[in-house]
Amino acid sequence: MFGVKGISSTSRGAQILAHAGELVLEVLSPTRCAGCERAGALICERCLDALELIDPKQSCCSCGAPFGALQCTECTGEVLPCGRCLAMAGFSGPLPRIIRAYKDAGERRLAPELAELMLACVEHAECVAPDRYGGMLTQADAVSFVPATAAAFRRRGFDHMEQIAQAFCALAGVPLLDALAKHGSYDQRALGRASRQAYAQGAYEVVTPVAGMHLLLLDDVITTGATISAAAGALGNAGAATVDALALARVW
Ligand SMILES: [Zn+2]
Numbered sequence: 456m457f458g459v460k461g462i463s464s465t466s467r468g469a470q471i472l473a474h475a476g477e478l479v480l481e482v483l484s485p486t487r488c489a490g491c492e493r494a495g496a497l498i499c500e501r502c503l504d505a506l507e508l509i510d511p512k513q514s515c516c517s518c519g520a521p522f523g524a525l526q527c528t529e530c531t532g533e534v535l536p537c538g539r540c541l542a543m544a545g546f547s548g549p550l551p552r553i554i555r556a557y558k559d560a561g562e563r564r565l566a567p568e569l570a571e572l573m574l575a576c577v578e579h580a581e582c583v584a585p586d587r588y589g590g591m592l593t594q595a596d597a598v599s600f601v602p603a604t605a606a607a608f609r610r611r612g613f614d615h616m617e618q619i620a621q622a623f624c625a626l627a628g629v630p631l632l633d634a635l636a637k638h639g640s641y642d643q644r645a646l647g648r649a650s651r652q653a654y655a656q657g658a659y660e661v662v663t664p665v666a667g668m669h670l671l672l673l674d675d676v677i678t679t680g681a682t683i684s685a686a687a688g689a690l691g692n693a694g695a696a697t698v699d700a701l702a703l704a705r706v707w
């Protein structure tokens with residue numbers, strides 16, 4: 456009993472020290488909002504309110520665009536070969552800055568915050584649009600993510616979607632499946648639409664068994680849909696039963 460008590464008081468001491476350390480850091484370098492620099496929270500209430508959330512009752516189930524429920528002007532309805540697509544918000548307002556702060560400025564504490572937003576998005580969609588997005592999360596066998604290129608991994612020092620997916624799975628209680636490997640090292644941001652689509656074809660390799668599985672695939676931003684389409688297609692070709700996609704943002 457004494458040993459147990461000793462351990463618990465030691466770990467409590469460590470917790471207090473860690474908390475004190477956080478407080479000192481907070482005084483020296485206060486947390487600022489990734490969207491607007493205001494001190495206080497990583498994503499402030501004002502920036503959360505400013506997100507241009509996409510209504511899952513109106514969106515395009517194929518590419519995640521906000522107004523494509525009947526006929527989508529952003530895609531031909533064939534973005535995802537065996538699943539649906541849902542995006543949380545438009546790539547506008549504070550969201551581009553928040554995503555840049557996470558991916559390129561190394562604010563990794565945003566991973567759980569962004570995961571929480573993605574989880575809230577899919578839970579909301581399942582609830583208000585069950586005929587369109589029902590089961591996307593609740594019937595998923597596992598969650599996977601679109602991996603970074605080797606070059607992006609070297610530049611950033613981490614795989615940004617892997618960290619979000621880890622936090623997402625911990626919150627949702629769904630297994631994480633590290634199923635895809637990315638080949639090639641081009642930065643797609645430098646490529647035009649046609650080259651992006653050509654380049655994305657065949658760029659992903661499935662590295663773990665996925666046969667018969669219902670998967671939820673996470674990515675940050677959907678622009679042309681070429682990346683998510685190639686990644687989901689690779690999983691489908693490897694035998695996944697369904698591959699739905701969930702993104703933080705949709706450019707249109
Ligand atoms: Zn803000």
Ligand SMILES: [Zn+2]
Nearest residue numbers: 515518527530
């Ligand atoms: Zn569409």
